[in-house]
Amino acid sequence: MVIHPGRPLSSELRRCLAESGLSCLMTVARLRGEPSQRALAGICAIRDHLLQVDCDLQQRPSLTPAAMAQAVSACDPDPEWKERILRGMTLVAMFDGEPDSEILSLLDAAAEAFGVDARPVKTYRNVMLDRQMIVRFDIARRGFLRQAIEATVRDGGLPAFASTLKVLSGHEDRSMLERFQTLRGYPPGSFGKAYADFIERNDFAFPGATGGPPPPVFRHDCCHVLGGYGTTAAEEGGVVGFQAGFERLDPFDVIMFVMAEFELGIGVSPFIPGEWRQLDPERVFAGLEHGSHVNTDLIRDIDPWDHFSDPLAVVRDRFAIPARGRSPQYPEPLAVNH
Numbered sequence: 001m002v003i004h005p006g007r008p009l010s011s012e013l014r015r016c017l018a019e020s021g022l023s024c025l026m027t028v029a030r031l032r033g034e035p036s037q038r039a040l041a042g043i044c045a046i047r048d049h050l051l052q053v054d055c056d057l058q059q060r061p062s063l064t065p066a067a068m069a070q071a072v073s074a075c076d077p078d079p080e081w082k083e084r085i086l087r088g089m090t091l092v093a094m095f096d097g098e099p100d101s102e103i104l105s106l107l108d109a110a111a112e113a114f115g116v117d118a119r120p121v122k123t124y125r126n127v128m129l130d131r132q133m134i135v136r137f138d139i140a141r142r143g144f145l146r147q148a149i150e151a152t153v154r155d156g157g158l159p160a161f162a163s164t165l166k167v168l169s170g171h172e173d174r175s176m177l178e179r180f181q182t183l184r185g186y187p188p189g190s191f192g193k194a195y196a197d198f199i200e201r202n203d204f205a206f207p208g209a210t211g212g213p214p215p216p217v218f219r220h221d222c223c224h225v226l227g228g229y230g231t232t233a234a235e236e237g238g239v240v241g242f243q244a245g246f247e248r249l250d251p252f253d254v255i256m257f258v259m260a261e262f263e264l265g266i267g268v269s270p271f272i273p274g275e276w277r278q279l280d281p282e283r284v285f286a287g288l289e290h291g292s293h294v295n296t297d298l299i300r301d302i303d304p305w306d307h308f309s310d311p312l313a314v315v316r317d318r319f320a321i322p323a324r325g326r327s328p329q330y331p332e333p334l335a336v337n338h
Contacts, residue, residue, distance in 0.1 A: 007080075016075035018051040019060070021085045023071065024110070027062040028089045029096060031103055038281060039096040045285035046088055065106070065113035072114070082114035087252040090120040094259055095281050099128035120252055132266050139257050139268050176208030176215065183308060191315045192308030194225050202231050202330065222304045225312070226321055227290065230328030233262040233278035238287040245291020247299055255284060295320040 009017070025043045029035035035043075040057070047055055063071065072081050089110060093103045104125055111118035126134045184200075186192035198221065199205075205212030213221075220243070224231065229239035237258045244254035258279060260266040267274035296302060296319045307315045 013076055014051060015053060017072070017081055018047065018053040018055055020068070020071035020075055021051070021081070021088065022047060022055055022057060023060040023063050024068045024085050025088055025092050026057055026060045027068070028092050028103065028106065030062055031106060032096070032100075036096050038277070039092050042092050042095045042281035042285070045282040049282075049285045049289040065109040068110055069113040069115070079114075079116055082116050086111055086114055086116060086118075087120050087250075090124050091252070091255065091259070093124060094127065094263060095279075099124055101128070104128060123252075123256065127260075127264055127266070135256075135260055135266055136268055139253070139260060170210065172210040173208040177206055177212075178208075180206035180208060180218075186308060189311050189313075190308065191222075191225065191304070191310055191312045194312045195222060195304070195308065198225050219299050219304065223298055224328075226298060226316060226319070227287075228324040228328055229287070230330045232329050232331055233275060234280035234283050235329050237262060237279040237281075238283035241284040241287025242291040243287075243299060245288045246294035247291075247297050251288060255288075258284070290322065290324055293320055293322050 022043065025046065026035070029039040029043060043057060047053060047057070068085075069082065072085060075081065086107070090107060093099065093107065096103070104121070107121040107124055108118065111121050123135065123138065126138075180196075183192040183196035186196065195218075204221075207213055207215045207218050220239075223229070223243055224235075224239050227239055227242045229235050229242065240254060240258040244251035247254055257268055260268045260274065261272070262275050262278040265274040265276045298319065302319075307318070310318075
């Protein structure tokens with residue numbers, strides 16, 4: 001099943017799917033009593049940024065799984081909508097708090113009633129059972145890092161693959177490092193200079209440096225620059241949501257990277273430890289809507305070096321990246337004791 005975040009909808013279908021889908025999401029949020037603030041924040045963000053309708057969540061009824069399936073099918077029998085709603089229900093459940101068997105049973109029943117792949121529910125089950133290695137493996141296999149690695153090797157061939165292994169083993173790649181350092185001298189306002197400024201503002205290492213990120217990660221960092229995202233945990237959720245909007249992958253798999261890393265405490269990245277409840281649900285889904293306007297997969301289908309010399313504004317226009325509508329946020333600098 002291919003999920004199309006930017007698929008156009010008629011106003012009638014949008015309203016119908018919103019009413020049925022939001023009822024499904026609210027059913028999850030109410031299962032343990034009053035909906036939590038984080039679950040409501042996620043549902044509000046889905047309503048406001050993805051569905052873009054005016055709908056009072058408190059007026060949406062809770063539904064049985066069979067009634068959910070019937071309501072969604074009455075809007076449109078295309079199974080994509082049930083796939084989307086099941087993913088939304090699973091993400092809301094993860095935002096809601098500690099995974100438990102009651103919610104798992106509801107998700108299982110919904111997947112069966114919908115007649116769709118229960119893979120998102122399997123992910124929830126693995127999180128609930130603390131199967132961290134399986135969760136990490138699935139994210140690595142299905143998420144954006146695999147695409148970034150493939151694109152790096154495609155554009156750079158075996159030398160790029162060898163450089164990636166060299167950096168991952170903790171060794172410096174001098175030629176790669178020096179190439180990236182040249183970006184400091186690119187013209188002000190260029191994409192390349194903006195990338196270099198982003199790296200230095202955050203006190204990151206350039207690819208190729210000892211302890212620096214492997215080359216594929218720089219494609220993700222370029223998305224920070226192109227989309228206008230900072231580097232707090234909440235902003236990481238936003239930029240990965242942005243990627244989920246344009247990548248030719250299941251958005252659920254892309255978003256699961258930050259869910260695991262910053263919401264569920266499952267460290268996926270080798271560079272940062274897992275954290276709990278640090279995402280901003282609104283920014284994740286606002287990012288998804290933002291990325292749905294982009295006309296190119298910025299991870300898979302471009303080599304940033306082909307565009308670094310161009311003005312950042314021109315590159316954004318080239319790929320139909322709209323203004324984000326909010327300023328990027330960065331971590332507060334650590335206080336220095338004298």
